[in-house]
Amino acid sequence: MSQDWLTEPCFAIDEASRERALEHQSQLTKPPGSLGTLEALAVRLAGMQHVVTPSVQSVWISVFAGDHGVAAEGVSAFPQVVTGEMIRNFANGGAAISVLARGLGAMLEVVNLGTVNDPGELPNVRRAIIAPQTNNFCERPAMSAMQLELALRAGAASAQAAQDAGAKLFIGGEMGIANTTSAAALACGLLGETPGTLAGAGTGLDAKGIQHKVAVIERALALYPSDDDDALAWLSRVGGFEIAALCGAYISAAQRGIPILVDGFITTAAALAAVRINPSSREWMFFAHRSRERGHARLLSVLEADPLLDLGLRLGEGSGAATAVPLMRLACDLHSRMATFAQAGVSGA
Numbered sequence: 562m563s564q565d566w567l568t569e570p571c572f573a574i575d576e577a578s579r580e581r582a583l584e585h586q587s588q589l590t591k592p593p594g595s596l597g598t599l600e601a602l603a604v605r606l607a608g609m610q611h612v613v614t615p616s617v618q619s620v621w622i623s624v625f626a627g628d629h630g631v632a633a634e635g636v637s638a639f640p641q642v643v644t645g646e647m648i649r650n651f652a653n654g655g656a657a658i659s660v661l662a663r664g665l666g667a668m669l670e671v672v673n674l675g676t677v678n679d680p681g682e683l684p685n686v687r688r689a690i691i692a693p694q695t696n697n698f699c700e701r702p703a704m705s706a707m708q709l710e711l712a713l714r715a716g717a718a719s720a721q722a723a724q725d726a727g728a729k730l731f732i733g734g735e736m737g738i739a740n741t742t743s744a745a746a747l748a749c750g751l752l753g754e755t756p757g758t759l760a761g762a763g764t765g766l767d768a769k770g771i772q773h774k775v776a777v778i779e780r781a782l783a784l785y786p787s788d789d790d791d792a793l794a795w796l797s798r799v800g801g802f803e804i805a806a807l808c809g810a811y812i813s814a815a816q817r818g819i820p821i822l823v824d825g826f827i828t829t830a831a832a833l834a835a836v837r838i839n840p841s842s843r844e845w846m847f848f849a850h851r852s853r854e855r856g857h858a859r860l861l862s863v864l865e866a867d868p869l870l871d872l873g874l875r876l877g878e879g880s881g882a883a884t885a886v887p888l889m890r891l892a893c894d895l896h897s898r899m900a901t902f903a904q905a906g907v908s909g910a
């Protein structure tokens with residue numbers, strides 16, 4: 562298999578549509594710029610969708626799930642079996658993202674990349690099993706080059722499904738006990754940083770638990786040269802199947818011209834890897850919120866991302882991104898439905 566597709570160019574942003582949307586904004590009955598980020602959102606979307614009045618009515622959510630060998634180090638407040646149990650909960654409609662997706666009328670698929678207690682065939686769960694879990698990355702690379710390739714391609718298949726369904730916005734979510742450890746280790750590798758500032762409480766570790774998590778990540782990082790920032794190498798060394806799938810999905814969505822709404826800490830680590838592999842994917846990304854997880858603010862700042870919300874969320878699953886969709890929809894509504902000064906007979910400045 563070849564990885565050349567990862568660096569193929571992303572879909573072109575249409576400057577003319579963006580300019581026309583900007584000009585349209587200046588004619589709406591409000592002081593210029595007074596709707597702040599909502600204006601900027603609609604204008605960016607216009608360029609992405611090659612239209613003057615964009616829409617995000619049709620939303621696609623893929624939740625990628627996979628287990629992590631590093632869970633054996635006791636780095637999560639919850640047991641590893643929760644990953645498989647939550648896949649069943651997603652399918653039964655009881656998880657946070659299930660409720661949010663229903664509320665938004667969004668399409669929701671779950672992609673099972675491999676779990677230690679595999680829940681089997683379930684409605685709306687795509688099976689793309691790579692292995693029951695990654696290797697414990699303190700001891701050896703989390704996955705082989707072939708496993709990485711499979712995970713990246715499983716993500717790209719979701720972007721393709723989103724495109725086939727006519728989605729106007731792509732949201733990636735994740736489920737995998739211990740994946741805040743994997744995401745923090747990945748970010749450390751990519752940024753050449755030590756885990757003290759990037760590892761956090763995850764599902765609810767106390768200070769002692771976080772200290773242990775930092776030591777576990779330090780053990781893994783010590784296996785590799787610290788000045789190596791090769792994103793594919795770090796994904797295979799310390800990544801997770803679901804994190805690699807997110808990375809592949811983001812790159813593929815950007816190549817297909819589907820705007821991306823990034824969720825929290827884990828998804829932002831995957832987005833950072835995607836941007837390192839294919840820098841032009843960055844312009845296709847919106848950032849939904851600042852997670853409570855320590856380290857997320859740092860990743861957002863590296864990506865020069867200004868998230869829409871800051872609600873103290875620390876769940877994952879794509880939940881923060883889903884929560885921001887109504888704001889994006891309102892931004893599109895204001896942009897396309899407000900009267901212009903001329904239409905309303907209101908005097909301009």
Ligand SMILES: Cc1cc2ncn([C@H]3O[C@H](COP(=O)(O)O)[C@@H](O)[C@H]3O)c2cc1C
Binds near residue numbers: 735763765876
């Ligand atoms: C019931 C439950 C539902 C979740 N949904 C998302 N996560 C989140 O918590 C996990 C990461 O935290 P850590 O690295 O501390 O294990 C991921 O599965 C993430 O999506 C959940 C965690 C639990 C326990």
Ligand SMILES: O=C(O)c1cccnc1
Binds near residue numbers: 827
């Ligand atoms: O921000 C996140 O994505 C997050 C934080 C804690 C646990 N799971 C996910």
